[in-house]
Amino acid sequence: MAIITYRDAIRDALKEEMARDEQVYLLGEDIAQFGGSYKTCVGLFEQFGKERVRNTPLSEMAVVGCALGSAMLGKRPVAEIMYVDFTACCMSQIVNEVAKTRYMYAGQVEIPMVIRTQGGAGRASAAQHAQSLEAWFTHVPGLYVVMPSTPYDVKGLLKTAIRDNNPILFIEHKLLYNSKGEVPEQEYTIPLGKADIKRPGKDVTILTWSRCVEFSLGAAKELEKEGIDVEVVDLRSLKPLDEETILSSVEKTGHVVVVHEAVKNSGFGAELVALINEKAFDSLDAPIQRVAGEEVPMPFNPRLEAMAIPDSKKVANAVKKVLSL
Amino acid sequence: MPFQKKEFPDKFAALSKEDKVGLLRTMVRIRAFESRVEELFLNRRIPGFVHLYIGEEAIASGVMANLSKNDWITSTHRGHGHAIAKGAQIHRMMAELFGKTTGYCKGKGGSMHIADFSVGMLGANGVVGGGYNIAVGAGMSSMIKKTDQVAVCFFGDGASNRGTFHEAMNIASVWKLPVIFVNENNQWASTTPTSFATSVARIADRAKGYGMEGYTVDGNNVIEVYNAAAALVEAARKGKGPALLECLTYRIKGHYVGDPEKYRTKEEVQKHFTENDPIIRYADWMKGKGLIDDAALATMKAEAEKEVADGEKFAEDSPLPEKEDAYNDLFSFSPSEFPEVVK
Ligand SMILES: Cc1ncc(C[n+]2csc(CCOP(=O)(O)OP(=O)(O)O)c2C)c(N)n1
Numbered sequence: 053m054a055i056i057t058y059r060d061a062i063r064d065a066l067k068e069e070m071a072r073d074e075q076v077y078l079l080g081e082d083i084a085q086f087g088g089s090y091k092t093c094v095g096l097f098e099q100f101g102k103e104r105v106r107n108t109p110l111s112e113m114a115v116v117g118c119a120l121g122s123a124m125l126g127k128r129p130v131a132e133i134m135y136v137d138f139t140a141c142c143m144s145q146i147v148n149e150v151a152k153t154r155y156m157y158a159g160q161v162e163i164p165m166v167i168r169t170q171g172g173a174g175r176a177s178a179a180q181h182a183q184s185l186e187a188w189f190t191h192v193p194g195l196y197v198v199m200p201s202t203p204y205d206v207k208g209l210l211k212t213a214i215r216d217n218n219p220i221l222f223i224e225h226k227l228l229y230n231s232k233g234e235v236p237e238q239e240y241t242i243p244l245g246k247a248d249i250k251r252p253g254k255d256v257t258i259l260t261w262s263r264c265v266e267f268s269l270g271a272a273k274e275l276e277k278e279g280i281d282v283e284v285v286d287l288r289s290l291k292p293l294d295e296e297t298i299l300s301s302v303e304k305t306g307h308v309v310v311v312h313e314a315v316k317n318s319g320f321g322a323e324l325v326a327l328i329n330e331k332a333f334d335s336l337d338a339p340i341q342r343v344a345g346e347e348v349p350m351p352f353n354p355r356l357e358a359m360a361i362p363d364s365k366k367v368a369n370a371v372k373k374v375l376s377l
Numbered sequence: 378m379p380f381q382k383k384e385f386p387d388k389f390a391a392l393s394k395e396d397k398v399g400l401l402r403t404m405v406r407i408r409a410f411e412s413r414v415e416e417l418f419l420n421r422r423i424p425g426f427v428h429l430y431i432g433e434e435a436i437a438s439g440v441m442a443n444l445s446k447n448d449w450i451t452s453t454h455r456g457h458g459h460a461i462a463k464g465a466q467i468h469r470m471m472a473e474l475f476g477k478t479t480g481y482c483k484g485k486g487g488s489m490h491i492a493d494f495s496v497g498m499l500g501a502n503g504v505v506g507g508g509y510n511i512a513v514g515a516g517m518s519s520m521i522k523k524t525d526q527v528a529v530c531f532f533g534d535g536a537s538n539r540g541t542f543h544e545a546m547n548i549a550s551v552w553k554l555p556v557i558f559v560n561e562n563n564q565w566a567s568t569t570p571t572s573f574a575t576s577v578a579r580i581a582d583r584a585k586g587y588g589m590e591g592y593t594v595d596g597n598n599v600i601e602v603y604n605a606a607a608a609l610v611e612a613a614r615k616g617k618g619p620a621l622l623e624c625l626t627y628r629i630k631g632h633y634v635g636d637p638e639k640y641r642t643k644e645e646v647q648k649h650f651t652e653n654d655p656i657i658r659y660a661d662w663m664k665g666k667g668l669i670d671d672a673a674l675a676t677m678k679a680e681a682e683k684e685v686a687d688g689e690k691f692a693e694d695s696p697l698p699e700k701e702d703a704y705n706d707l708f709s710f711s712p713s714e715f716p717e718v719v720k
Binding site for chain 2: 081082085086089107108109110111112113137138140141175176177178179180181346347348349351352353354355356359360
């Protein structure tokens, strides 16, 4: 096992898949010589050349549209949108075209494309550069949404996403790029739609993803000192969703806290709560708690920003609440 | 970069000495602000990220000298210079960069979101290409209200490749709105050279496609910028419709403070700075005309630095927001919540 960063794990996944399949190509703003705004493509331009690592003009609609058109005709594009916030600039392409093409045309065509982007707060980048928008996409039939939290997961899932024949929103977190973790030297992939139990426990289930896995594990560590045994389930992909792992954890613990950075109102957490209501209501010993982003655009001031998103303390409090402690 | 010059009437010649000096002062104040902001950012006094306007000062100064407080501008992520030239106060801008309650956005906006509606500065924008259609709307309001206010939309070369640009240009043209699209072609969009990403050599040429007039000027020559803007703003005020003004300049600093700038050489940057600094060029011209001397220039710089230092002190001394402040300003009064207010 090597210890590498989340950033390098992404680059390695891209590199391996590009070497494996020459239909794979990258396009996006500032990804070529510069290696991308968050440096996830460093070295790829040098290795694969300008045909396969393409800098684009500042034109998000063209980036996604071009990826779609070429995917329809057998290429396997990985498009980068610098910030998830700017998916709003190409939303029609994603929602009305990418997501619907296969279905509308009754499966005449496959759409093997990945849109890589990154979101989240923590760098004082304010209201237009720090959102968590995954629920926009899970709400649209026809898109997969993947949000890995560790170097191991990001590599294995990105490789799978590139090989998958469906359009996938692959949302990284800007504060995870420097995080480190073990990644096997030999090749591996991780199937989409498989959650990962990051910490097994018997008292409470935390359902979470992306950076909030970190906060949840932090809370679990603190709570362990008080004799509370928390299970942290990292969903890794929101669509497809691993209902089986979720429901069996809920059945085991009977207590659930959902943690995500996105604004609570209409967030994906609400979907999870509904799912559990529908399929495991009888297992619940207490109402489900949610820890999520505050109902405000992300404020610039770091103090306010920290307040607007979850942290370990908020998660720990919610766990205690669900246990009526 | 050769381009076809259009001779605009020399309105500049008719300016008073005071106004001519004023153009220089605006540039010097922007430079002083940006230079200090760079240091403060590197010293970790300013959170987030910051894009500097250094080397592009002639554009904001030359254009804004043709506008009154009643006119509007929309700005960009590189917006400090626009704000200062439009009349925003340096101490409140600095407080915003520090994230303080006394800042223009009470610390909730930061560098990329400075706005001062009281002087017609309708906001910097973190979304590249986010401003065009807001300027169109401002122009629309002027048209409906039958005032002679104009809206100026600043945007980068990279931004001219956003779809919003093309929609805004077309609608402004078909509705003959008083909107001037001012392109700051600084030859770079982040790490991407303009020539790599843009279908035309001159962004001004894009105006043709929308039935609009488009001109290119030397954006580091404040007199040229002033004269071009004077003609276009005046035409827009008179109901002659929109125009596109491309100002050629160069981004002296990295895309953001801290940018390693691996995509270009230090020599390239230095060459532009030493040969084509808009402040030096204009100051030299003024000296030649006897409009200013070295002592007066030194005093002007010292005053600007003092203003920035005072602004910094004000920012330092101002309170940080409290947690609860995060919830303010999201909505206006809601009639259902406060029926008595609405009545
Ligand atoms: C819609 C959108 N896409 C990408 C970005 C990231 N970004 C910020 S500034 C910038 C380059 C802008 O270039 P240009 O318009 O030429 O302005 P300059 O920075 O040169 O002043 C990019 C790609 C963004 N903020 N918004």
